[in-house]
Amino acid sequence: MNVTSRQADPIEDYIEALTAALHGPARIKARMIEEIRDGLMDTVTAHTREGMAHQRAAHQAVEEFGTLDELVPSCQRELTIAQARHTARAVALTAPFLVACWYLAWTTDHDQPWQLPRTAQMLAVHLAGFSSVAALLAAATLAATGTLARWLPIPHQLPLAVAWTGTTASVVMAVATLALATASVLATNWPLLAFAGALAAASHAVVAASARACRQCARLPAM
Numbered sequence: 001m002n003v004t005s006r007q008a009d010p011i012e013d014y015i016e017a018l019t020a021a022l023h024g025p026a027r028i029k030a031r032m033i034e035e036i037r038d039g040l041m042d043t044v045t046a047h048t049r050e051g052m053a054h055q056r057a058a059h060q061a062v063e064e065f066g067t068l069d070e071l072v073p074s075c076q077r078e079l080t081i082a083q084a085r086h087t088a089r090a091v092a093l094t095a096p097f098l099v100a101c102w103y104l105a106w107t108t109d110h111d112q113p114w115q116l117p118r119t120a121q122m123l124a125v126h127l128a129g130f131s132s133v134a135a136l137l138a139a140a141t142l143a144a145t146g147t148l149a150r151w152l153p154i155p156h157q158l159p160l161a162v163a164w165t166g167t168t169a170s171v172v173m174a175v176a177t178l179a180l181a182t183a184s185v186l187a188t189n190w191p192l193l194a195f196a197g198a199l200a201a202a203s204h205a206v207v208a209a210s211a212r213a214c215r216q217c218a219r220l221p222a223m
Helices: 002-007 010-021 026-049 054-065 068-107 115-144 158-186 190-218
Strands: none
Touching: 010 026, 010 054, 010 068, 026 054, 026 068, 068 115, 068 158, 068 190, 115 158, 158 190
C-alpha cells in the first residue's frame, strides 16, 4: 500500500516529469527543482492546515502551480541562459591559455632551421588570434547575461551563438594541441612546447564539454 501511495503521489510525479523535461547545469537545475518541490510542499502544508486531506491537498498544489507546459518554458529559458554563461565563462578562462601557448611557440627556438615547427608556430599564431576574439565575445556574453540583463533583454539567439562560439573555440584548441605536439617533437626545447600542448588539450576538454551541453539546451523548442 505504501509503495502504491508513493507511486501515486502527484507531487513526486510532477517533480519527476519536470526533472526529465529540463536540461542545463546540474547544480543549478537541482537547486531549481528543490525550490519548486519546497514550494509545492509549503502549499500542501497550508491546505492541510485548513482541513484538506493530504492527497487532495497535493493535487490542489500541483493544479495551482501550473501544468508542465506552462512551467517548463520559463524554467528551461533560465537553465539555457545559465548554460550559456557557463560556456562563455569556460571560453573566457581557457582562451588566454591558448594565447600563452602561442607565446611559447613563437619564442621557443626562434632561430631553429626546422620548417615544420615554424609552420606549426605560425598556425598557433592564427589560432591564438581567434581565441582572443572568442574570449572577448565570451566576456561580452557574461556582461549581457549578467549586469546588463537588468536593463536590456537577453537576445533569444544568444545561447545558440555562444554554443557555436564555444564549439569553434574547442576545435581551435584541438588543432593547436596537434600543432604544438608536432612542434615539440622537432624543437630543441620540447618540454616547454609539450607543456603548452597539454594546456591547449586541457582547455579543449573543458570548453568542448560545456559547448556540447550548450548546443543541447539551445536546440530545445522555442520558448
